[in-house]
Amino acid sequence: MEWWKTIAPLVGVVLGSLGTLLGQKLADTRTLRRDRILAQEEAKIRLRAERVSFQREAIIEIQHGLEAIMAANVPSRGRSLSTEFRAAATQSALHLNxxxxxxxxxxxxxxxxxxxxxxxxxxxxxxxxDDLQDRLSRQLRALYSDQPV
Structure with a gap:
């Protein structure tokens, strides 16, 4: 009996299995790399969206705070401001910082x-x-239009 006829199929099976394992390893590595890159891109997009949202909220709050301070310090003619209104405006100034x-x-x-x-x-x-409000509004419009700020 010839021994190579018995071993040749076993060697073929072993080599085929090793080839399959190597192919799977390479495919898994590519998939993991692609998934990692996609996760990083999603994280960048999410962080940018959070940053833009954070900036929008800050600008809107600043605009409201500035108007409240202006209203508290400069009452309309013939009108007096209550102490509660002035206290609320002062509180607004503290949050403004x-x-x-x-x-x-x-x-x-x-x-x-x-x-x-x-x-x-x-x-x-x-x-x-008014000039400051214009600048804040331009900044806010840029944030809403997703332009680079």
Missing amino acids: AHIARLEDRELATGVQEWLGAHANAEAARIAL
Whole structure:
């Protein structure tokens, strides 16, 4: 009996099994790499969406806070403000600093901080506030349109 006739099929089975295992390993490696890249891309997209949402909320809160401060400090002619209203506006000013810290645009944050400083008169404060509100609105529109900020 020839021994190679007996061993040849066994060697073929072993080599075939090793080839199959190697092929599976390579396919699994490619799949894992692809899944990892997709997960990283999804994480980047999710983080960007969270950052944009965070910025939107901060800008909206800053706009509301600035208006409240302006309303508390400059009442309409012939109108007096209640102490409760002034207290609420002061509370709004305290929260405003937390929202300013959340802004990524440091120039815009500095502009808001400068506006919170003293103004010569109510008209100057209103003009400065209108300019600041325009800048905040442009920033907000850019965030909503998903343009790079």
